[in-house]
Amino acid sequence: MTEKKTEPMTVLKQLNVLYVEDDPETRQELAIYLKRRVGRLRLASNGTEALRFLGERPPHLIITDLKMPEMDGLTMIKRLREKGWEMPVIVTSALSDSETIIEAVGVGIVRYVVKPIELEELLEQMNQVAQEIIKKEKCLVVLGEQCLETADELAEMEIKIKKEVTHFMKTTTGKGPRDLHVSLTAGRIEIRARGCLTRLEEGILVNRRHYSLVDYHRRLFYTENQQTLTTCLSQVTGCPVKLREVVCDSRKDQEKLVLEIP
Template sequence: MLNISERGLLSNIRLLLVEDEELARDELSRFLKRRVGKLYIAQNGLEGLEKIKEYDPDMIVTDLKMPNMDGLEMIRTARKNGYDGAVIIVSALSDSETILKAVDVGIVKYMVKPVDTEKLILTMGDLASNILKTKMNHTVIDDKLLIDKDAKREIEQKIRGEIAHFIKSCTGKGPRNVQVFIQGNIISVKAEGVLTLLESTLVSNNKNNSLVNYNRRLLYLENKRLIEKSIENIVETKVNLLEIEVDSCKNFDFVKFSFL
């Protein structure tokens, strides 16, 4: 079994909750504390700004109307100060003017009170996946996080073996080297030294490059589902073949996959 975190993506996220109503703050904080990695709490916009400056949270859930400084002004000020984290606003108001103002300061979700906690968690999960893939450059597979380099290296090694086996079983010649790199939800594979003796002979006269390229590309296209399934067995989630590049002159095949 792969060394993948079972606690979910949110357990890797630092969240700031800003809410002035004590009852709502207590209920929501109890709910969120069990699901996120670290929870910071503020009672108004001014206190929220202090928490943002001190902790730089990955995500913020904030009320709109609060004393001293409201949620929009807090985020507007935080943006000016360079904060680029994801922000969800929860409010009893649902007027279009307020929503448009929220969009202008980079609010990614506007939710009307009372908060539907199921929808809130789904939204936070989507945001967490994006944060971990892009901002933190972690690897996310099927809503689980590869939290250490060894686990990622193990997956890359297994994919390397599958690709080498596929090429050898289909052409009779294995590649000299296979490089596999996982970044975000993309798997990039470069197989070097792949040409058979016949293909090398055809390429050597510089007239049959396009024919060799076409045939090798066809090899991947005709076996698309076979390759995808072999990698799915490793990463345990859906895999799609995105790109095929064959360069017979430089003797390599390059393929790119995505996983959900």
């Protein structure tokens, strides 16, 4: 029996979201957009109704308007903080509410989106918040909008990175590494390689001298070709990648690369 391969879940698909908005048209319009992108969506028309939902099942994230009848957004945020709920809050509000927004920052909102809501901007804000939530709650590796949920998914991504780095070395130097290990953690890719020296570099070291020269040459190689390397890895991981550290030890024919995932 072969297991059917499934696509990794996006970060937002793992979240329960509560959206609080008193205007029915605005609430319905945004709800249609959000339902396709989050794991579970609940709707409330004011702060009082939202607090009742919080008691039933606390969401991971709250998106709320500020000006609403019965209980406004600011009062709602204050109440939920008093009750010990620390879930992040994204406020949607008009520019004229700037003083209220400043006050809301003081009670713990994490983002705000100006009305009329730009959907792409809201989605970007939600993704940033969601990544932090998932990292804290599940200690998973998040790559852009993709979340690696299992050890198998993590291992599969490490294999893809390994193949890409091996191909990069072979095509740019004419020789692939004898051994290469990839470790992918939150915000970081660490690559350790052995047996990377070219025949020319091995010839320079034949008398067991000039190690510093070869080390310098290897570091220079990665510096000059980092754009090619990071572009390839960005395509594999689906998010920006930056080369942060290169350590070369030609005596042992070992190298370490550290790349950052913002």
